[in-house]
Amino acid sequence: MGRYVIRRLLQMIPVFIGSTFLIFFMVYALGDPVAALFGDRAPDPATAARIRADLHLNDPLWKQYLLYMGNIFRGDFGTAFNGQPVTELLRSAYPITIRLTIVAILFEIVIGITLGVVTGMKRGRPIDTGALLLTLIVVSIPTFVIGYVLQYLFGVKLKWVSPSVSPSAPFNELILPGLVLALVSLAYVTRLTRTSVAENTRADYVRTAVAKGLPRRRVVVRHLLRNSLIPVVTFIGTDIGALMGGAIVTERIYNIHGVGFQLYQGILRNNAPTVVGFVTILVLVFLLANLLVDLLYAVLDPRIRYA
Amino acid sequence: MSTEYLAAEQARTPDSGVLLDVRDLHVEFRTRDGVAKAVNGVNYSVAEGETLAVLGESGSGKSVTAQAIMGILDSPPGFVTKGEIVFQGRDLLKLGAEERRKVRGAKMAMIFQDALSSLNPVLTVGEQLGEMFTTHQGMSKKDSRAKAVELMDRVRIPAAAERVKQYPHQFSGGMRQRVMIAMAMALEPDLIIADEPTTALDVTVQAQVMDLLAELQRELNMGLILITHDLGVVADVADKIAVMYAGRIVETAPVHEIYKAPAHPYTKGLLQSIPRLDQKGQELYAIKGLPPNLLRIPPGCAFNPRCPQARDRCRTEVPPLYEVGPVRASACHYWKETLGE
Numbered sequence: 001m002g003r004y005v006i007r008r009l010l011q012m013i014p015v016f017i018g019s020t021f022l023i024f025f026m027v028y029a030l031g032d033p034v035a036a037l038f039g040d041r042a043p044d045p046a047t048a049a050r051i052r053a054d055l056h057l058n059d060p061l062w063k064q065y066l067l068y069m070g071n072i073f074r075g076d077f078g079t080a081f082n083g084q085p086v087t088e089l090l091r092s093a094y095p096i097t098i099r100l101t102i103v104a105i106l107f108e109i110v111i112g113i114t115l116g117v118v119t120g121m122k123r124g125r126p127i128d129t130g131a132l133l134l135t136l137i138v139v140s141i142p143t144f145v146i147g148y149v150l151q152y153l154f155g156v157k158l159k160w161v162s163p164s165v166s167p168s169a170p171f172n173e174l175i176l177p178g179l180v181l182a183l184v185s186l187a188y189v190t191r192l193t194r195t196s197v198a199e200n201t202r203a204d205y206v207r208t209a210v211a212k213g214l215p216r217r218r219v220v221v222r223h224l225l226r227n228s229l230i231p232v233v234t235f236i237g238t239d240i241g242a243l244m245g246g247a248i249v250t251e252r253i254y255n256i257h258g259v260g261f262q263l264y265q266g267i268l269r270n271n272a273p274t275v276v277g278f279v280t281i282l283v284l285v286f287l288l289a290n291l292l293v294d295l296l297y298a299v300l301d302p303r304i305r306y307a
Numbered sequence: 308m309s310t311e312y313l314a315a316e317q318a319r320t321p322d323s324g325v326l327l328d329v330r331d332l333h334v335e336f337r338t339r340d341g342v343a344k345a346v347n348g349v350n351y352s353v354a355e356g357e358t359l360a361v362l363g364e365s366g367s368g369k370s371v372t373a374q375a376i377m378g379i380l381d382s383p384p385g386f387v388t389k390g391e392i393v394f395q396g397r398d399l400l401k402l403g404a405e406e407r408r409k410v411r412g413a414k415m416a417m418i419f420q421d422a423l424s425s426l427n428p429v430l431t432v433g434e435q436l437g438e439m440f441t442t443h444q445g446m447s448k449k450d451s452r453a454k455a456v457e458l459m460d461r462v463r464i465p466a467a468a469e470r471v472k473q474y475p476h477q478f479s480g481g482m483r484q485r486v487m488i489a490m491a492m493a494l495e496p497d498l499i500i501a502d503e504p505t506t507a508l509d510v511t512v513q514a515q516v517m518d519l520l521a522e523l524q525r526e527l528n529m530g531l532i533l534i535t536h537d538l539g540v541v542a543d544v545a546d547k548i549a550v551m552y553a554g555r556i557v558e559t560a561p562v563h564e565i566y567k568a569p570a571h572p573y574t575k576g577l578l579q580s581i582p583r584l585d586q587k588g589q590e591l592y593a594i595k596g597l598p599p600n601l602l603r604i605p606p607g608c609a610f611n612p613r614c615p616q617a618r619d620r621c622r623t624e625v626p627p628l629y630e631v632g633p634v635r636a637s638a639c640h641y642w643k644e645t646l647g648e
Contacts, residue, residue: 202381204424210379211419212490213412214442222438223427230429302474303428 004306005295012287017069023279024065027272028057072280078273080266086277089262094281096169097258100251101243103171103178104185108236112186116193116232117225123198132194135187147180147253164255177254181247185239192235196228203227230300237293241286324355326530327376327415327498332390334368334375334554336601337383343601345371345385347554350628353498353530358521360533360545360562362577364598368554369534373500376532377417378407395497413443415498416491418520421507422483426475432459432486433471439493458489462519481512485519492523498530505540517544538581542566547634550574553599553609556628560635570637570646572614608640616641 034048034057051057056064071078077086119128138146154176155163165173200206201224209223248260255261259278266274298304334346346368353359361369374380375387378399392399394415399407419425427435436458437451446454452471459467462485475483484504491499501520505513521544524531535541541548541562548565550558550573558571569575576594596613599605605612611621620640628636631646639645 204419204421205427207379208419208425208490209427211377211411211417212439212442213408213410214438215408218438218442222430226429227427301429302431303476 001298001306005291008291008294012291015287016283019283020069020276020280021065023283024068024276025061027270027275028061028064032270068276072277077277077280080274081269081271086273089274090277090281093257093259093262093278096256097244097247097251097260099169099171100174100178100181100247100256100258101240103174104182104243105236105240107179107182108186108189108239112182112189113193113229113232116190117197117228119190120194120197120228121201121220128194131190135190138183138187143180143184143249144253146183147177147250150176150180151253167257169256169258174256177250177256180253181243181250185236185243189232189235193228193232196231197224200224200228230297233300234293234297237289237296240289241282244285245282326353326355326357326395327532328352328391328393329372329376330391330393332372332375332392333388334371334380334385335388336385338602341602344604345554345601346375347604348390349551349554349556351549351556351559353532355497355530356524356528357547358524358531358533358545360535360541360548361551362535362538362541362548363551364536366598366601367551369551370502371554372551373417373502373532373534377415377500378411379417409443412439412496413494414496415500416494416496418484418487418491418499418501418504420503422480422487423475423507425487426483428475431472431474432478435475436471436486436490436493439490443494454493458493459486462486462489462523464489480508481516484508484512484516488516488520488523492527492529495527496529498532499524500532500534502534503536504533506535506537513540520544538577550577553604554601555609555638556636557610557638558636559628560631564632564635568646570631570635570642571639572616572645573610575645576613608638616644 034043034051034055038048056067059067068078075087077090079085080089115131119131122128151163154160161176162173165177205227206219206224209219214223244259246260247256247258248264250256251258251260252264259282262274263278265271266278294306298306329349329351332346332349333344336343336345345366349368349372351359351361361372363369371380371385374385376392376394376399380387387400390400394410399410402410426432433452433455436455437448440446440451440454441448456467456471459471464470464482464485470478475486478486484507487504491501499520504520505516508516517540520531523529531544533541533545545562547559547561549556550565550571552573558565558569558574560570565574566578569578573594576592579592580594582591594613599609599612605622607620607622607624608614608617608626611617614621618641624640626638626640628638629640629642631637631642637645
């Protein structure tokens with residue numbers, strides 16, 4: 001197991017370098033950051049040249065990349081064009097998005113798994129058909145539509161929640177955005193759980209558990225669910241990364257100043273250091289979440305052994 | 308008639324301690340394509356310490372009968388539509404779900420064919436053995452662990468104290484089946500139903516597992532229903548045999564008599580299809596045709612389309628179980644002919 005973890009961590013290095021270089025290349029090569037800095041006005045050539053020299057923009061791209069990476073490992077993510085250090089932005093944005101992700105994951109676990117177990121055990125009954133239809137609807141409507149509709153309904157019409165989230169973004173204000181963020185994954189979790197439960201209900205070992213005279217509750221929880229939830233846990237694990245990166249739309253709708261919001265601003269203003277900095281951290285989150293899932297998988301299913 | 312035959316058998320052995328008495332059992336599966344009649348009036352009984360071998364091809368209803376007895380029929384689509392399952396004087400079909408559950412595992416237990424898929428892959432063998440004691444007897448986890456080790460010792464799994472912490476996939480096929488056996492006899496039930504317990508095993512291991520099962524049965528004086536399609540296994544361990552075809556019993560007999568002289572053409576066909584060393588080089592015998600579709604069982608004797616002796620009467624009249632001998636019966640109109648040849 002220890003050797004496997006080390007090997008996986010080493011494998012992460014080329015993936016990390018490759019993906020960050022790609023982002024770096026796209027952001028710096030495809031736009032002119034200095035022009036973007038000045039907005040619509042034409043920059044004074046002397047000033048522009050100075051900025052270019054400061055930012056090493058005249059060096060070849062690979063050299064810029066190396067310089068940037070070197071700085072990152074010293075904790076310096078550069079400075080956004082408004083003069084704020086990117087690390088400061090990261091420090092304010094990531095906790096908010098992490099809170100949002102936690103709310104979303106909780107929704108997936110509580111509602112998604114419960115619904116999946118119920119429908120999986122009552123295949124073909126009205127509740128099953130109803131839930132399936134609902135998940136289909138949720139999957140087919142884009143997030144920004146559901147997001148705005150729910151915001152209007154609960155925030156503006158019913159006034160149950162405030163339509164936009166305050167800058168500190170406490171948990172209670174993140175319930176509605178968390179639900180919106182979770183919806184599509186929630187539908188997948190429901191369906192995945194349902195299929196898995198339905199399949200395992202017919203498994204031989206479940207029949208054995210019944211033949212042993214175990215109480216129904218124990219048959220379901222200890223034998224049926226323990227096996228059925230393995231793929232679901234895996235899905236939710238990988239979804240952590242996707243949720244954090246995919247919160248752009250939700251964060252825009254509810255004015256949450258998290259990762260998605262900052263990324264959106266960064267891209268809009270061609271603010272290279274911000275974009276590259278945020279995405280670099282996202283890449284790390286993705287990689288670590290995936291490693292965690294693989295390790296968790298071995299814990300949940302003893303048939304899987306890593307060497 | 309079959310019921311008369313049964314009454315006669317019981318009259319002869321009034322106090323032999325009948326453990327299980329299945330009477331006129333009917334089971335059907337309501338599928339989208341129609342109603343499949345899997346069991347159509349099965350009668351059999353098992354006494355304490357007795358071994359009944361139930362023989363038949365796939366789809367003959369032997370496993371479904373066993374599942375109905377255990378109360379683990381997949382329902383829906385499976386339903387018991389008629390009959391009684393009298394176990395230790397109580398009709399199990401009249402018990403509530405909770406009472407029925409308490410019988411399972413404690414009073415009667417089942418051993419399945421494929422131990423790998425029948426054991427839970429993500430729980431240790433110790434947990435799966437131990438939960439028999441924690442759920443049925445309210446034993447503490449620690450004590451149940453000790454009991455699990457004891458059981459594994461008893462079915463002669465080496466290094467039980469260590470292996471109790473392992474998972475099913477870490478055991479060999481024979482050892483896994485031993486775990487199944489240990490689980491079935493954990494609470495020392497009065498009846499064990501073994502559904503093809505050795506089919507998935509190597510031939511050398513088969514004999515060991517069968518011997519172990521027979522030995523434990525003797526020790527605990529359990530009734531045993533051995534479901535199999537392997538006539539070789541039966542000869543050594545069974546006291547009596549019930550041969551099933553298309554959801555009915557076509558012949559019942561003490562084990563040595565049936566080998567000597569079968570009283571039903573189907574039994575005869577089964578015996579002839581055992582490969583024999585002294586007939587090396589000759590073509591293997593096979594019963595012609597296929598078992599009937601349970602959605603459309605032929606009228607008259609269900610075996611008539613495949614029977615070499617079939618006549619007009621066989622195609623119209625369902626044969627009852629004719630009394631052939633003291634504890635023998637055959638569902639063939641022409642059993643005398645079959646026997647006499």
